[in-house]
Structures are given as C-alpha cells and as structure tokens.
Amino acid sequence: MTTFQQALHIFRKDVRHLRFEIAGTVLLLIVLVLTGVQTWEGLQARGGPESDSESALAVLLPIAWSLLIARAIQTEALPGDRHFWLTRPYSRAGLLLSKALLVVAFINLPLLVAQAAIISLDGLPLWSNFGGLLWNQVLISVLLLLPVAAMAALTRNLAQFLPLVVLTGALLAGPVSAHDSMGDLEWIRSSLGLFIAAAIGVLVLQRQYRLRRSVNTAFLALGSTAVGMIVYLAFPQNLAFAIQSRVMGSPDGQLTLRLDQTRRRTKDTKDENRYRQMVALPIAVTGADPRDLRVDSSRITFKTLSGITRQSRARVNLVEQQLVHTTSLDRTFFDAAKDSPVHVRAEFYLTQFGRARSIDVPLDGTPIYISGPGQCGVVAGYDRRTFVCRSAFETPRPFL
Amino acid sequence: MSDVLTTHNLSKRYRKLVALDKLSLAVPEGSVYALLGANGAGKTTALKLMMNLHPATSGEATVLGIDSRQLQGRHFEQIGYVSENQDQPGWMTMSYLLRYLKPFYPTWDDARASELVTQFRLPLDRSIKHFSRGMQMKASLASSLAYHPKLLVLDEPFSGLDPLTREELIEALLECGPETSIVVSSHDLADIESFASHIGYLDKGRLEFGEELSALSARFREIEVTLDEPALPAPWPAHWLRPEASPAVVRFVETHFDSERTIGEIRLLFRGVTHIEANPMPLRSIFVTLARSTQIAA
Numbered sequence: 001m002t003t004f005q006q007a008l009h010i011f012r013k014d015v016r017h018l019r020f021e022i023a024g025t026v027l028l029l030i031v032l033v034l035t036g037v038q039t040w041e042g043l044q045a046r047g048g049p050e051s052d053s054e055s056a057l058a059v060l061l062p063i064a065w066s067l068l069i070a071r072a073i074q075t076e077a078l079p080g081d082r083h084f085w086l087t088r089p090y091s092r093a094g095l096l097l098s099k100a101l102l103v104v105a106f107i108n109l110p111l112l113v114a115q116a117a118i119i120s121l122d123g124l125p126l127w128s129n130f131g132g133l134l135w136n137q138v139l140i141s142v143l144l145l146l147p148v149a150a151m152a153a154l155t156r157n158l159a160q161f162l163p164l165v166v167l168t169g170a171l172l173a174g175p176v177s178a179h180d181s182m183g184d185l186e187w188i189r190s191s192l193g194l195f196i197a198a199a200i201g202v203l204v205l206q207r208q209y210r211l212r213r214s215v216n217t218a219f220l221a222l223g224s225t226a227v228g229m230i231v232y233l234a235f236p237q238n239l240a241f242a243i244q245s246r247v248m249g250s251p252d253g254q255l256t257l258r259l260d261q262t263r264r265r266t267k268d269t270k271d272e273n274r275y276r277q278m279v280a281l282p283i284a285v286t287g288a289d290p291r292d293l294r295v296d297s298s299r300i301t302f303k304t305l306s307g308i309t310r311q312s313r314a315r316v317n318l319v320e321q322q323l324v325h326t327t328s329l330d331r332t333f334f335d336a337a338k339d340s341p342v343h344v345r346a347e348f349y350l351t352q353f354g355r356a357r358s359i360d361v362p363l364d365g366t367p368i369y370i371s372g373p374g375q376c377g378v379v380a381g382y383d384r385r386t387f388v389c390r391s392a393f394e395t396p397r398p399f400l
Numbered sequence: 401m402s403d404v405l406t407t408h409n410l411s412k413r414y415r416k417l418v419a420l421d422k423l424s425l426a427v428p429e430g431s432v433y434a435l436l437g438a439n440g441a442g443k444t445t446a447l448k449l450m451m452n453l454h455p456a457t458s459g460e461a462t463v464l465g466i467d468s469r470q471l472q473g474r475h476f477e478q479i480g481y482v483s484e485n486q487d488q489p490g491w492m493t494m495s496y497l498l499r500y501l502k503p504f505y506p507t508w509d510d511a512r513a514s515e516l517v518t519q520f521r522l523p524l525d526r527s528i529k530h531f532s533r534g535m536q537m538k539a540s541l542a543s544s545l546a547y548h549p550k551l552l553v554l555d556e557p558f559s560g561l562d563p564l565t566r567e568e569l570i571e572a573l574l575e576c577g578p579e580t581s582i583v584v585s586s587h588d589l590a591d592i593e594s595f596a597s598h599i600g601y602l603d604k605g606r607l608e609f610g611e612e613l614s615a616l617s618a619r620f621r622e623i624e625v626t627l628d629e630p631a632l633p634a635p636w637p638a639h640w641l642r643p644e645a646s647p648a649v650v651r652f653v654e655t656h657f658d659s660e661r662t663i664g665e666i667r668l669l670f671r672g673v674t675h676i677e678a679n680p681m682p683l684r685s686i687f688v689t690l691a692r693s694t695q696i697a698a
Binding site: 092 | 454477481486491540
C-alpha cells in the first residue's frame with residue numbers, strides 16, 4: 001500500500017468507527033442552515049435587522065467538532081506504548097493524512113457547503129463571498145481545529161483531552177480578551193496570533209506523528225504558547241501600523257495634522273464627573289479632506305511644566321467636518337494643569353481613503369450589492385425607513 | 401544460521417531505577433527464545449525496547465537487520481507483536497479486524513487466517529471488546545500469524561489463561577514453520593519448556609544466562625549424595641546451589657554438570673560417599689533454584 005492508499009484505508013475505517021459522531025456534526029450543520037438563513041424579504045417583513053443572539057449552535061458545533069477530532073486521533077493514540085497500531089505496519093505520514101482527510105471531509109467541507117448554502121439562501125452573491133468563505137475555513141482550521149488536533153495528539157483518551165482543552169481555553173481566554181484593542185490595527189495582531197497558533201499546532205502534530213515523544217512535545221508546546229502569548233500581547237502598535245502601511249500603502253506625504261489654534265478649545269462638560277474630565281481638542285488637517293481619514297488608533301501624552309505626565313488613549317471623531325480628539329484625564333491632573341502651559345504630544349495611526357465612489361440605492365426596498373459593505377437597501381419599519389447594509393462575514397464599515 | 405534479533409548492552413533507566421542492565425543476547429533464526437524472569441525482572445521492558453515502543457537509555461538492538469530505534473511502519477510487515485497489555489481495537493468485529501489488517505501485509509494469507517479463526521473458535525461477528533481475555537489473546541495471535549511473520553514477539557501471552565487456551569496458543573505457535581522465529585517472555589515455565597529452543601534468564605534487569613534449552617537442561621542436575629557421616633564441606637562451591645543436608649544425605653543443585661568432573665569434585669569434598677545420584681531437572685525447578693538463590697544472595 002502506498003502512503004495515500006493507507007491513508008484512505010484508515011480513513012474508511014475511521015468513518016465506519018465514528019459514524020455516529022460524524023452524523024451528529026452533520027446534523028448540527030443542517031440545523032445551522034435551517035435556522036441561519038435570513039432573507040432580505042424577511043428583514044423587510046420584520047422592519048429591520050434581527051438582533052444578534054448567540055446561537056446554541058455556536059457552542060455545540062465546536063464541541064462536536066472537537067470531540068470528533070479527538071476520537072479520530074485517539075483511535076490511534078500517540079502517547080503510551082500499548083496501542084495495537086504501534087506494532088503494525090502503519091505509515092505515520094499515512095496516519096496523519098487519514099486524520100486530516102477526516103477533518104476536511106466531515107468538518108471543513110460540510111461547513112463550507114453549509115455556509116455557502118446560507119449565503120445563497122440569504123440572497124447574497126456566492127462568488128463575491130467566496131474569499132470570505134475560504135478565510136472562514138482558515139480561521140476555523142487554525143484557531144479551533146488545529147489546536148484541538150494538537151491537544152488530542154498529546155493525550156490518550158477523552159478523560160485526558162477534555163481537562164486539557166478546558167484548562168488551555170481558560171488560561172488563554174483571560175489575557176487575550178483582557179488586552180487593549182489596537183482598534184482597526186487589531187487585524188495585524190490577530191494575524192500574528194493566527195500565525196502563532198498555526199505554528200504551534202503544526203509543530204505539535206509534526207513532532208508527535210514523527211517522533212511520538214509526548215512529554216517533550218507537551219513541554220515544547222507549553223513553552224511555545226507562553227512565548228507566543230508574550231509576543232502577541234506585547235506586540236507594539238507602531239510596528240502594527242508600519243506593517244499595515246506597508247501592506248496598504250502610506251498616506252499622501254502632504255498630509256499634516258496639528259492642534260487647531262484657531263478654534264476655541266472647550267472642555268466637554270457632558271462627560272464631566274468628580275474623578276475624570278473629558279478634554280476635546282480640535283485638530284486641523286491639511287493636505288486631505290478630514291472626511292477621507294479614519295483614525296485607527298491614537299495615543300496622547302500631556303506634560304506639565306513641572307514634569308507631571310499623563311498618557312491616555314483617545315478617540316478621534318468627525319464633528320462638523322472637523323476632526324476632534326477626545327480624551328479623558330484624571331481630575332487631579334486636569335485641575336493642576338488647566339491654567340498653565342501644557343506640552344501635548346499625540347500619535348495618530350490613520351488610514352487615508354481616496355477615490356470616493358457613490359452608488360444610488362433605491363428607496364423602494366430593492367437591495368443592491370456593494371462590494372465591501374455588502375447588500376444595502378432601505379427597509380420600511382412601522383414609522384420610519386432605515387438604511388440597512390448587511391454582509392456575510394463582516395460588519396459593514398461605518399465610514400461607508 | 402543468522403540471528404534475527406540481537407541486543408548489545410541494551411539498557412533502560414527510569415530515573416534511579418535500572419529496568420534493564422546491559423542486556424546482550426542473540427536470537428538465532430528459526431529459534432523459540434524464551435525470556436524468563438520474576439516480575440519486574442525487565443522482560444517486558446526488553447521486548448518494548450526491541451520493538452521501539454520505548455527508547456533505550458543506552459546500548460542497541462537489531463531486529464531483522466534493522467536498528468530497533470528506526471523500527472516503524474513497513475518494518476512491521478514481517479514482525480508480529482502480541483502482548484497481554486496491548487489495547488486492541490475493541491469496536492472491531494473479528495471479521496473486520498482481519499479485513500482491516502489484510503491490506504497492510506503483502507504476505508497476508510487468507511487461508512491461514514481462516515484456519516486460525518477456526519482453530520481458535522473465534523466468533524467472526526462479535527466485537528473484540530466482548531471477547532474474553534483468552535479470546536482476545538487468540539484474536540491478537542491469529543491476526544499476527546496470518547501473514548507468516550519472520551519474527552513473532554510475545555509478551556506474557558499465557559498469563560492468566562486457562563490451560564486449554566494456553567494449549568491452543570502453543571499448538572498454533574508450534575505450527576509456525578522454521579521461517580518464523582519467536583521471542584516469548586513468560587512465567588509459565590512448563591508451557592515454555594514444551595516449545596522453547598533457547599532460554600534467557602533475566603534478574604533485576606540483568607541477563608544471568610542465555611543459552612539453548614538442551615544445553616541448559618544438560619548443565620543443571622539435582623544431586624543427591626549419600627554419606628556415612630553427613631557434613632557440608634567448607635568452602636562450598638559457588639556453582640552448587642540450594643544445599644540441603646539431612647542425616648546421611650546431602651542434596652544440592654549442580655549448575656555446571658559434567659558427569660566426570662562433578663563426581664570427582666563430590667568425592668574430593670565429601671568423606672564417606674556411598675552413593676551419588678544426578679537427576680535431570682525440569683525447567684520450572686531450574687528457574688525456582690535460580691530465583692531463590694538470587695533472593696538469598698540479595
């Protein structure tokens with residue numbers, strides 16, 4: 001038997017052995033399709049978009065997939081010395097390939113088909129969303145299937161696998177969810193996280209299927225995950241921006257931003273409280289229309305003459321076609337600094353848009369598809385009309 | 401005749417515990433090499449190192465001409481491994497197990513497989529997890545003999561089995577032609593004696609001896625010396641084990657029996673020898689003698 005023939009042979013055996021688990025995951029996907037379809041007509045009938053609610057399937061499907069992967073891999077468990085396959089003429093490459101085939105055949109492909117069906121039944125164009133469908137497969141494979149497969153390869157049975165999954169999830173979820181967002185630059189860090197997860201998953205599977213040194217590999221995975229987390233969490237914003245600029249191109253060199261001395265600076269009394277003071281600083285833009293700018297992230301530093309500094313994140317809004325930089329300062333600092341000169345230094349990470357396009361959307365409710373925001377149209381409610389855009393994978397961008 | 405399996409100073413340590421200490425042995429082609437020893441002597445460890453189930457701490461083993469550290473995949477097309485501790489795919493029926501394994505082995509023999517199934521009275525449609533322990537061993541052995549392996553490694557195959565099942569397993573092993581060499585570890589000395597050609601005795605991870613069974617049987621004799629005036633001579637020869645003295649009779653086990661030399665030695669050490677009897681020993685008695693002597697020495 002060649003390696004591929006052996007992989008197919010083991011794959012057929014696994015399908016027979018795990019037919020109930022496979023049927024369970026496919027059934028869940030059918031339920032996903034049946035409950036996940038939202039047509040434009042349905043949206044119009046409701047008078048607006050359905051409120052987002054976390055479906056039980058969003059929890060059940062990953063659990064079912066994880067169990068299927070773990071059962072498939074542990075049918076020929078890698079740790080230990082008792083398993084019958086260890087002294088049979090199994091090709092390690094064939095074995096790994098058979099498990100990959102099972103995952104692709106019964107997780108990736110059915111999910112792809114289910115999502116494609118939902119998109120089609122939703123009335124969204126399938127071809128325009130094909131990239132999104134594939135990217136979704138990459139995300140699920142790297143962030144869920146690969147780590148689960150790696151953990152299954154390090155354990156002998158579900159009794160070992162389940163606590164490991166729960167423990168790993170608990171340890172990683174905290175730092176990842178608690179870290180400060182980079183705003184629109186977050187995708188750079190997410191991509192890095194994706195790469196780290198993929199690298200660790202591949203490393204574990206490659207080592208386990210080649211060497212079967214479970215303890216060493218587990219320590220290696222633990223160390224790599226710790227280092228990966230540090231790199232991920234400490235990834236500098238300016239580097240993320242530099243990468244984004246390189247990928248997307250730099251803004252026009254003529255563009256300058258400075259504090260607008262001509263406009264009266266006011267404190268934002270609306271958000272004032274005993275402990276914090278909101279400060280709004282107008283920014284003058286030259287070399288570009290402020291409406292073509294999107295500030296991805298910004299950080300501002302105030303320094304008094306006596307050397308006291310405060311650094312804070314800030315948001316930048318477009319107010320009356322002007323950029324206004326709003327930040328929150330602690331009351332003590334604000335009171336001490338408000339009547340004396342303050343040195344202000346601000347960092348902006350922004351995206352400059354060009355080539356503005358306009359598309360007419362009919363008011364009669366007929367939706368049109370716009371590449372980027374997705375399907376847009378006017379939905380008539382009980383007492384008003386709402387302009388709605390929806391897309392298969394992304395939240396439509398507010399600037400559009 | 402070449403050796404199908406050799407080890408040279410093969411050792412395994414688990415932290416401070418020496419599980420196997422510089423094991424050197426050779427299994428000639430066509431032989432049935434029985435590895436004997438008390439519990440914890442290192443038999444299973446030795447077999448697992450040979451099968452590359454564990455890495456050796458030092459030393460090396462060669463199995464069918466292949467370094468055991470490289471042993472995997474295709475190499476097992478010619479090797480069978482049956483162990484009492486092996487996890488079988490319990491969900492498979494016997495019939496599916498045979499169908500599943502067949503494509504892995506170019507030398508798979510359907511006729512031999514069905515012959516073994518009949519011989520072992522294995523129900524083809526029942527899941528292996530519902531088999532008794534004895535039936536599981538038979539299933540494992542049947543699926544390992546069906547491809548005529550060049551080397552069959554059996555780790556405690558008879559442990560905990562009823563006499564009839566043991567007999568059936570041994571019969572199947574005896575049916576293997578000279579093309580199959582067998583390495584078997586066991587406590588069941590009476591069974592081993594009926595089909596082993598070579599014996600290796602392991603104690604605390606060390607191979608005390610390894611030789612042909614015929615040579616071993618010839619070497620060990622239970623000696624009974626009738627004397628006028630009983631007394632144990634001093635110094636007592638190191639190769640005379642388990643001395644017992646009763647009025648007028650001294651008994652011991654001679655581990656290097658040579659008719660002329662042993663009798664000469666007895667006459668030299670004892671006074672008033674009236675009768676000497678040298679009885680051949682069954683393997684079980686040899687094993688017990690060695691095990692007890694080791695315990696006393698320890």
